[in-house]
Structures are given as C-alpha cells and as structure tokens.
Amino acid sequence: MKPKTLFEKIWESHVVCEEEGRPTLLYVELHLIHEVTSPQAFEGLRESKRKVRRTDLTFATMDHNVPTINRNKIDDPISAQQIQTLRDNCSEFDIELFDLSSPCQGIVHVIGPEQGLTRPGMTIVCGDSHTSTHGAFGSLAFGIGTSEVEHVLATQCLWQNKPKTFEVKVNGIRSRGVTAKDIILSIIGKIGTAGATGTVIEYRGDVISSLSMEQRMTICNMSIEAGARAGMISPDQITFDYLKDKPRIKDLKNLDELFSAWSKLSTDEEARFDKSITLDATKIAPQVSWGTSPGMVTGITGSIPNPKNEEDPVKRKSIEDALAYMGLEPDTQIEDIKLDTVFIGSCTNSRVEDLIAASKVVKGSKVSSSINAIVVPGSQLVKYEAEKLGLDKIFKEAGFDWRDSGCSMCLGMNPDQLSPGERCASTSNRNFEGRQGKGGRTHLVSPIMAAAAAINGRFVDIRSYDIDFGKY
Numbered sequence: 001m002k003p004k005t006l007f008e009k010i011w012e013s014h015v016v017c018e019e020e021g022r023p024t025l026l027y028v029e030l031h032l033i034h035e036v037t038s039p040q041a042f043e044g045l046r047e048s049k050r051k052v053r054r055t056d057l058t059f060a061t062m063d064h065n066v067p068t069i070n071r072n073k074i075d076d077p078i079s080a081q082q083i084q085t086l087r088d089n090c091s092e093f094d095i096e097l098f099d100l101s102s103p104c105q106g107i108v109h110v111i112g113p114e115q116g117l118t119r120p121g122m123t124i125v126c127g128d129s130h131t132s133t134h135g136a137f138g139s140l141a142f143g144i145g146t147s148e149v150e151h152v153l154a155t156q157c158l159w160q161n162k163p164k165t166f167e168v169k170v171n172g173i174r175s176r177g178v179t180a181k182d183i184i185l186s187i188i189g190k191i192g193t194a195g196a197t198g199t200v201i202e203y204r205g206d207v208i209s210s211l212s213m214e215q216r217m218t219i220c221n222m223s224i225e226a227g228a229r230a231g232m233i234s235p236d237q238i239t240f241d242y243l244k245d246k247p248r249i250k251d252l253k254n255l256d257e258l259f260s261a262w263s264k265l266s267t268d269e270e271a272r273f274d275k276s277i278t279l280d281a282t283k284i285a286p287q288v289s290w291g292t293s294p295g296m297v298t299g300i301t302g303s304i305p306n307p308k309n310e311e312d313p314v315k316r317k318s319i320e321d322a323l324a325y326m327g328l329e330p331d332t333q334i335e336d337i338k339l340d341t342v343f344i345g346s347c348t349n350s351r352v353e354d355l356i357a358a359s360k361v362v363k364g365s366k367v368s369s370s371i372n373a374i375v376v377p378g379s380q381l382v383k384y385e386a387e388k389l390g391l392d393k394i395f396k397e398a399g400f401d402w403r404d405s406g407c408s409m410c411l412g413m414n415p416d417q418l419s420p421g422e423r424c425a426s427t428s429n430r431n432f433e434g435r436q437g438k439g440g441r442t443h444l445v446s447p448i449m450a451a452a453a454a455i456n457g458r459f460v461d462i463r464s465y466d467i468d469f470g471k472y
Contacts, residue, residue: 003268005165006234007200010140010265014123016157023159028057029122031152032108033095035062035086036413037127041150042089052093053156059117060090061098063107064413068376068403071100079414093153104247106379106405109133109347113217114381116246120235120262125152130347130429131230132223136216137243138235138265140200143224163229166199167273170207172281177462179357179472180215181349181427181446183207184222185287187279189297196228199275202267203233207281212471213242214353221348222429225294234266286462288334289431289444291322296431297444298334300461306330325433326441327421334459337443341424342373342454343436344447345403346410349427350378354447355386357472359394361451361465367399368457374401374416376408400454412437425453448472 004012017025031054033041038060045052052058065079074080083100090097098105104115109130112118118134124141125131127149134141144158152158170183188195201223203216211219216233223231240259243249252258285299296319298305304323307330310316323330328337344350344358355375367373375395377383383405386392392402409416410428412435418424420439427450428435431442445453448462448469 003270003272005267005271005273006138006202006232006265007140007165008271010121010123011162013121014140023161025157026123026160028125028152028156028158030112030117030124031058031156032112032124032126032131033058033060033149034064034108034126034128035082036064037146037149038089039082039085040146041127041153042093044150045093045153048154050154052095052153055094057156058095058153059098059112060086060095061105061108061111062086062100064407064411066100066406067415068406068408069415071404071406075415103380103384106377106382107347107350107407109221110350110378110382113137113213114246114379116243116249119243119249119258120239120265125158129224130221132228133217133221133347135220135223135230135232136213137239138232138262140230140232142230164199164274166196166201166228167276168201168203169205169276169278170203170281171205171278172207174207174281174284175463176469177286177448177465178281178284179446179448180211180218182284182287183281184219185289185294185297185444186284188222188226188294189287190279191226191277193225193293193295194227196223196226199228201226201228201231202273203231204267205278208233209236210471212353213238214351215472217351218348222294225429235262286446286449287444288449288459289442290326290328290334291319292325292431292433293322294429294431294444296322300334300449300459302334304328304330304332304334327423335461336458338423338458339371339425339443339453340422341418342371342450343376343409343424343426343428344374344450345376345378345408346426346428347378347407348429349447350376350382352382352385353472354427355382355391356389357469358447358451359391360467360469361448361462362398362400362455363394365398365455367454370457371454373399373454374403374409376403376416377405379405398455409436411435412440418442425450425459
C-alpha cells in the first residue's frame with residue numbers, strides 16, 4: 001500500500017463520490033455555524049423546502065457581532081437582526097445553539113474544541129476562514145462560503161477540489177518568549193501570504209510536537225494567512241489528554257477505542273509531500289507585523305523596510321503603500337513604534353494559556369497612560385476559568401478592561417473598533433487595511449508581546465523580561 005500523509009488518510013476516508021478531473025464529494029462530520037454567513041443558507045433551505053440533513057452534527061453560536069460590554073444590549077440594528085435570525089433559524093431547523101445566555105457560549109473556534117465537538121480524523125467546516133484552527137486536533141477543517149453552508153446543511157456533503165500537500169517542519173529550541181504566534185508569523189513571513197495556496201499544510205517537527213493544544217490551535221488558525229486551504233497537526237498523547245475530560249467526550253463508552261484509532265492518524269514514514277520547508281526555531285525572534293498583510297513581519301529587534309532597497313517594482317510599491325497606510329517611516333526601529341491600543345483576544349490567542357502568560361507580564365505593573373488596553377476571553381468558559389485563577393484582578397489592577405467573550409476587536413463588526421489612524425498591538429490574525437475599523441492600523445503580535453507593549457506604550461523585546469513562561 002502506498003504510504004500516505006495525514007491529510008490523504010482523512011480525505012480518502014470521507015470520499016462519497018470521486019471522478020477524475022472533477023471535484024470530490026466529501027462527507028462532513030461536523031458543521032459549525034455562526035450568525036454572519038448562515039442567514040442566506042437557511043433562506044435557501046426554506047425556498048427549496050429542504051430540512052437540515054444532520055442536525056446532530058450541526059452546532060451554532062453567535063460571535064462576530066456580539067458586544068463584549070452589556071452583551072445582551074445590541075445597539076447596531078444589523079448586528080441585532082443577524083443574532084436574532086440565527087436564534088430563529090436554529091429553533092425552526094432544530095439545531096443546537098450556544099446562545100448568549102449559555103455558559104458555554106463564545107467564539108465558534110474556541111467553543112468547538114473546549115466542548116469536545118472537535119475530534120481527530122474529522123472533516124469539519126464552517127462559514128469562516130479560521131476553521132483551520134480545528135486542524136490542530138488532526139482533523140481536516142476549512143472555511144466555506146454561504147452557498148456551501150447551504151449545501152452542507154441540506155446534504156451533509158461538500159464538493160471540493162483535492163488540495164496539494166505541504167510539509168512545514170519546525171525543529172530546534174525556541175527562545176524564552178518565542179511563542180506559537182511568533183512561529184506562525186515567522187512561517188508566513190518566510191513563504192508569503194500566497195506561499196501555501198492550493199495546499200493543506202501539515203506542521204511537523206520537534207517544536208510542533210512539543211506545543212500544547214492551545215498553541216497548536218494558534219499555529220493552525222493562521223494557516224489561512226499563508227494562503228493554505230487548511231492546517232493540520234497529527235494527534236498524539238497531548239491531544240488525547242486535552243480531550244479526555246471535555247464535556248462531549250468524557251462520557252463516551254468507546255473512548256479507549258477512539259483513542260486507539262486516533263493514535264494511528266499520522267503521516268506514514270515514507271509518505272511524500274508535494275512541497276516541504278524546514279525552519280530553525282533557534283533563529284525565530286518575537287515577531288511584529290509592520291504592514292498591511294501578515295507576511296509583512298519582522299523580529300522585534302528589526303526595523304521597517306526601506307522600499308528603496310527593493311529591486312522588484314511590484315514589491316517596492318507594495319511596501320510604499322503599506323507604509324503610507326500604517327503611517328510609518330522606512331528604517332524605523334520596531335521598538336520605537338508607539339501605540340494607542342492593545343487588544344488581547346480573537347480565535348488566535350484568547351484561550352486560558354494565552355491569558356495566563358499575558359498576566360505574568362502585567363502583574364504588578366500599570367498600563368501606560370497613552371494606551372487603551374482590553375482583554376477579551378475567547379469564550380464564557382475561558383472567562384470563568386480565568387476569573388477562578390484571579391487573572392481578571394491582575395489585568396484590571398494593571399489598567400486593562402476585562403470583557404465578556406466575543407470576536408471583539410479582531411474585526412470591525414462589533415462596537416470594539418479602532419478609530420482612523422489609531423495604532424493597535426493585536427493578538428488577532430489579520431492586519432489588512434480597515435480590518436479592526438476604518439483607518440485603523442494593526443500590528444500582529446503574541447499575547448505576551450501585546451502585554452509588554454501595553455505597559456511600555458511601545459513595542460519592547462519580551463525576552464528582556466525575567467519571567468518564566470514555562471512551556472508557553
């Protein structure tokens with residue numbers, strides 16, 4: 001039998017129909033929905049008089065439009081309508097909804113794993129590009145469009161062109177203060193935002209296998225920013241230890257059998273990838289994005305590039321445009337960039353580990369008088385757990401706003417938005433023009449880098465702090 005990659009094993013085990021030269025029909029094991037990309041899909045079902053094929057494999061929550069202050073008071077009429085429409089649709093079509101009143105509510109890519117809905121070997125889809133997050137569990141997880149959401153609701157299947165395979169190895173020893181966020185930003189900086197187009201990335205190597213599940217989710221989350229269709233990491237004992245106590249898993253009678261089956265979900269030793277790169281973790285510094293795409297990134301000790309040094313006219317123009325939007329001068333040191341806002345949150349970096357690490361940086365310090373800083377847990381369960389640990393008190397005493405869960409300032413679809421020209425250190429995943437609000441300027445960083453920036457009012461090298469972050 002031909003050796004296979006993890007991706008190939010999962011893909012082939014979910015094929016319903018396959019013809020040469022045509023898309024493949026895949027069976028979908030888990031369908032997650034939220035309030036933004038689902039309304040038209042449900043309306044399509046009504047018009048065609050169809051039902052949801054597998055309500056038991058479909059789960060919903062609202063997250064994009066949810067306010068993080070007074071979450072039940074939604075002033076924006078469009079946001080309010082989208083949230084109510086999701087409630088109505090879930091009620092009509094008998095879909096389980098983690099509503100605003102649910103203690104398990106939160107960002108869809110946070111609550112899926114913490115509830116144990118996300119499992120190894122699955123095919124998982126959602127009308128959101130960062131569905132790739134779930135690939136950290138050894139699943140094939142990817143975002144889909146609204147018409148595809150309707151198709152999955154109606155058939156539990158989806159037509160897809162088979163992607164190529166891309167191996168990204170990270171070996172070596174990472175420095176203290178170099179996090180999963182820095183690793184993925186470094187990867188994107190190396191290959192570019194189109195470097196993985198048409199592929200599914202499998203992250204491998206000593207460094208990847210040493211990461212916690214929360215860190216693996218950060219890595220897979222930003223696969224999309226590298227142009228990939230999805231990102232994956234093979235499940236192992238770290239995966240199983242994370243899952244065994246999750247609500248939707250812990251009481252399963254066949255749990256031992258599942259763990260045994262999941263342990264076989266790995267790339268065969270002789271399997272070949274269509275593309276492969278290797279990164280040395282010892283050379284990765286804490287990363288800061290400086291431009292208007294995640295690929296415009298450099299280490300904290302670096303400087304803003306000078307377009308005059310770029311020979312390629314297309315790349316030169318891209319740098320010039322990015323610097324004009326970001327209000328930055330060429331050759332400026334990253335550590336000289338002053339900030340207005342710090343945001344710790346999003347489906348990339350809003351889990352308990354992220355908040356614990358950030359709290360170590362701010363404990364006993366005060367947020368700079370020039371900074372507006374907010375912490376937004378990824379789910380209500382994350383919020384409750386953090387509060388049990390006393391993290392909320394640490395952040396509030398330092399001068400951070402402590403919020404309810406939601407997508408928040410990751411994107412300009414709720415009240416948490418940047419003003420024109422406002423500069424933000426953000427733990428989110430995208431720094432496109434206007435992503436966090438019209439005219440807002442976004443710098444992508446890790447939670448501990450964001451926390452240090454909040455205290456200092458500018459970017460600083462987190463490695464200068466004498467803090468033990470453990471395995472974070």
